[in-house]
Amino acid sequence: MGFKIIKISHKFCFLAIVVFCVFHNHALSSSREPLIRVLISKSKNLRVRSDKTIPLIIKGEKFSNKKIKGLTLKKETKRTKIFFDKNKQKIFDLKNEAKIIVKSSDGRGIWVGQKRYPGILHIIVLDAEILVINILGIEKYLSSVVGSEMPTEWPLEALKAQAIASRTYALKQKGNNYYDVDSTKLNQVYSGLEARNYKTIRAVRSTRSLVLTYKNKLINALFHSSSGGMTENSQDVWNSEYPYLSSVKDFDHNNPKLYWQKRFTHKKLEELFPTIGGLNKIQILSITETGRVKNLKIYGPYGFDTISGTDIRKKLNLKSSLVRFNFMEDTKLKPKKENSIKLQPEKSSDIPKTYTVRLGDNLFDIASKYNVNVDEIINLNSIENPSLIKINQRLLIPKKEDETIPPIKKMLVVSGLGSGHGVGMSQWGARYMASKGVKAERILKHFYKGIKIKPFNKNYL
Numbered sequence: 001m002g003f004k005i006i007k008i009s010h011k012f013c014f015l016a017i018v019v020f021c022v023f024h025n026h027a028l029s030s031s032r033e034p035l036i037r038v039l040i041s042k043s044k045n046l047r048v049r050s051d052k053t054i055p056l057i058i059k060g061e062k063f064s065n066k067k068i069k070g071l072t073l074k075k076e077t078k079r080t081k082i083f084f085d086k087n088k089q090k091i092f093d094l095k096n097e098a099k100i101i102v103k104s105s106d107g108r109g110i111w112v113g114q115k116r117y118p119g120i121l122h123i124i125v126l127d128a129e130i131l132v133i134n135i136l137g138i139e140k141y142l143s144s145v146v147g148s149e150m151p152t153e154w155p156l157e158a159l160k161a162q163a164i165a166s167r168t169y170a171l172k173q174k175g176n177n178y179y180d181v182d183s184t185k186l187n188q189v190y191s192g193l194e195a196r197n198y199k200t201i202r203a204v205r206s207t208r209s210l211v212l213t214y215k216n217k218l219i220n221a222l223f224h225s226s227s228g229g230m231t232e233n234s235q236d237v238w239n240s241e242y243p244y245l246s247s248v249k250d251f252d253h254n255n256p257k258l259y260w261q262k263r264f265t266h267k268k269l270e271e272l273f274p275t276i277g278g279l280n281k282i283q284i285l286s287i288t289e290t291g292r293v294k295n296l297k298i299y300g301p302y303g304f305d306t307i308s309g310t311d312i313r314k315k316l317n318l319k320s321s322l323v324r325f326n327f328m329e330d331t332k333l334k335p336k337k338e339n340s341i342k343l344q345p346e347k348s349s350d351i352p353k354t355y356t357v358r359l360g361d362n363l364f365d366i367a368s369k370y371n372v373n374v375d376e377i378i379n380l381n382s383i384e385n386p387s388l389i390k391i392n393q394r395l396l397i398p399k400k401e402d403e404t405i406p407p408i409k410k411m412l413v414v415s416g417l418g419s420g421h422g423v424g425m426s427q428w429g430a431r432y433m434a435s436k437g438v439k440a441e442r443i444l445k446h447f448y449k450g451i452k453i454k455p456f457n458k459n460y461l
Contacts, residue, residue, distance in 0.1 A: 033137045034456070036170055037122075038190055039179040041112055041132035044075040046123070048132075051108035051116065060100040062092060070111075071102075073123065073130055080125045098125045109193045117192040124178060133179045134192070142167055143204045145188055147195035149223075150427060155434035158427075159203035161443040164453065165425055168211040168221035171456060207440070209455045212448055214244045218460045219451055224420025225427050226252040227290070228322045230392065231447065232422035236288040237310060237321075244448045245423050247290055249392075252428035257419065260319055264412040272315060276300030279412060282325040284396060286382055291354060291394030292321045292422060294382070310421075316414065323416040324354070353397040357389050372398045424448065 049070030050056045058066050068084045073094075080094045094100075102110060102121040109116035112132055119136030145166045146152075146159050166188055173180050173187065183190040212219045220242060222234075227250040234245035252258060270278035281299035285306070288294050293309035309321040355366055363386050367374040376398040378386055389395070425447040433443050441453055454460075 033139060034171060035135055036138050036141050036181065037175060037179040038134045038136075038141065038181055038183050039131060040115075040117060040134045040183045040190070040192070042129050044129060046073040046130050046132065047071075047111075047113065048102060048121065048123070049111045050104060051106050051111060054104065054106040056110065057103045058100055059103075061095075061098060063100070071100075073125075075125075075130055080130070094125045096125060096127055099123065112192075115192040115194055122178075131178055134183075134190075138167060138170060139204055139208060141170070141190065143201045144192055144195045145170075145190050146203055147197060147200040148189035148191040150431075152197050152199050154431050156199065156203060157438065157440045157443065158430045158434035159200060160207050160440035161425065161430050161434070162223070162427070163200075163203045163207045164210050164212060164440065164444060165221045165223050167207070167209075167456070168218055169223075171211060171461070172218045172220060210453055211456045211460065212444060212451045213454055213460055214242075214448075214451050216460060219244050219448060221448070222421070222424035223427060223447075224418075224422055224424065226250070226255045226258060226320075226418040226420065227422040227426045227429070228252070228258065228320065228416075228418030230290040230422075231424065231426055231429075232288060232290055232292060234423050236290075236292070236294065237421050237423055244451050246449050248447060248449070250426045250429040251432040252418065252426050254432055255428040258417060258428075260416050260419075262316070262318060262414045262416070264316065264414070266409045266411065269412060273298065273300055273305075275302070276305055277302040280327065280410065282412075283399070284325075286380060287354075287394060287396045289390060289393045290322070290422070293323060318414060318416060319419040320416055320422060322418050322422065323414050326413045326415070327410040328413055329410060353399075355395045355397055357391055357393045357395060359391055361389065363389060366395065366397075370397045 047070065048056070050068075055067040055069055056071075058068060058071065066084075070086070071082060071084050072086070073080065073082050080096075080098075081091045082094055082100075083091045100123040102123065104110050107118075109118045110121060112121070117134045117136075118140055119134055122131075122133040122135060124131045124133065142163055146162050149166065150159055150162050152159070169188060170181055175181065181187040181190075212221050220234075222245065229250055229252070231248050231250050233241075233247045235241035264272070266278060273279055276298065277300040279298055279300055283297040283299070284293055285295040285297055287309075293312065295306065295308055296312060297304055297306050298312075307315070312318070313321045313323075353370065355370070357366075363374050363377055363383075367377055374386070377383070377395060380396050380398055383389065425444065429447070430443050433446070434440075444453065445451060
């Protein structure tokens with residue numbers, strides 16, 4: 001009998017050890033999950049509240065674990081004031097650089113304005129504004145980013161590819177003294193608990209800790225909505241060249257918003273370009289291999305200026321820099337069907353001709369076809385080796401020098417393809433590939449050349 005008791009005791013002892021090890025390892029695993037600091041609000045007025053009955057707990061220089069239902073901050077000319085639970089009779093003043101920590105045990109999160117956020121909030125008072133930073137584990141953060149960056153009804157493999165790219169992108173950011181990433185398109189979109197659902201959670205959990213590396217370092221995992229047929233080389237958009245961010249074929253042709261057009265009245269152009277008195281002519285100086293505007297010269301009544309394709313995109317708030325420009329009379333501006341928009345209109349002298357290289361083409365034949373000098377094509381397109389032009393490369397054909405400047409009061413029509421900077425993973429391209437059964441790993445290795453997919457390690461930073 002004694003022997004049996006001892007035997008049972010050993011079993012219970014063994015079981016207890018197993019359970020302890022499992023939970024201990026789980027705790028260690030959770031503790032290793034990197035935290036991310038996300039800027040979710042930047043304003044002069046702020047309202048933070050609990051979801052329902054469970055109170056918030058706040059901590060700061062003047063408050064120690066105070067339980068409240070909500071708080072309001074208002075920044076005035078010479079003071080920042082705070083009051084709790086709509087009790088305007090008792091107002092506190094906060095100094096510059098004051099920090100308030102807000103916590104909640106409620107799984108429904110903390111309301112900041114019209115959105116709910118999990119984790120912890122840091123509220124920081126600065127001279128000109130009040131910052132709200134959401135601090136949470138990277139995996140919970142990603143389950144919202146995926147749903148904010150991609151429609152959740154898209155194929156799961158596309159969502160998984162987005163999760164891995166977004167995890168890599170976030171961990172790569174060094175941030176500043178206050179936060180690591182912004183919650184807007186400046187970095188990647190994060191909408192709190194509202195953007196999570198079972199599918200985004202599944203995409204994140206099934207790729208947990210996986211990141212993209214190149215030579216054992218995290219890559220700059222840039223992504224965009226749609227490239228317009230070919231993604232772009234990083235060095236053709238910014239000064240930095242990354243081997244893994246090179247131009248590849250995109251599969252974004254099923255994008256219903258692939259073609260777009262934007263119009264500017266002469267009055268609006270005068271507001272946007274006051275130093276030269278508006279715009280009456282645009283001359284594209286160079287384009288990238290994929291056809292995006294690299295540099296251009298803009299003319300107005302008071303002179304001219306040179307500007308990059310990236311800067312003109314920001315100035316005019318264009319969806320991409322894969323654009324062409326046309327000046328038209330107001331009476332000629334009739335609505336066009338999206339699929340009729342082209343990058344090379346036939347009748348406008350203001351729009352340079354664009355030629356797409358085909359199999360067997362060479363620069364001499366192309367120059368002869370358009371009756372221009374080969375050297376002009378080489379210089380205009382910044383071609384380093386004239387014998388190595390690529391199939392599907394878009395070449396700018398030089399314009400004739402006798403072209404006249406159109407009248408001042410004409411409307412500018414910008415016709416374009418795609419959306420975003422065009423570098424890295426195309427989200428619409430990922431969607432198409434996933435719909436054809438391509439797995440997330442292959443999608444990522446198509447858009448990021450020569451990369452590896454590994455569990456995150458601090459040595460990769």
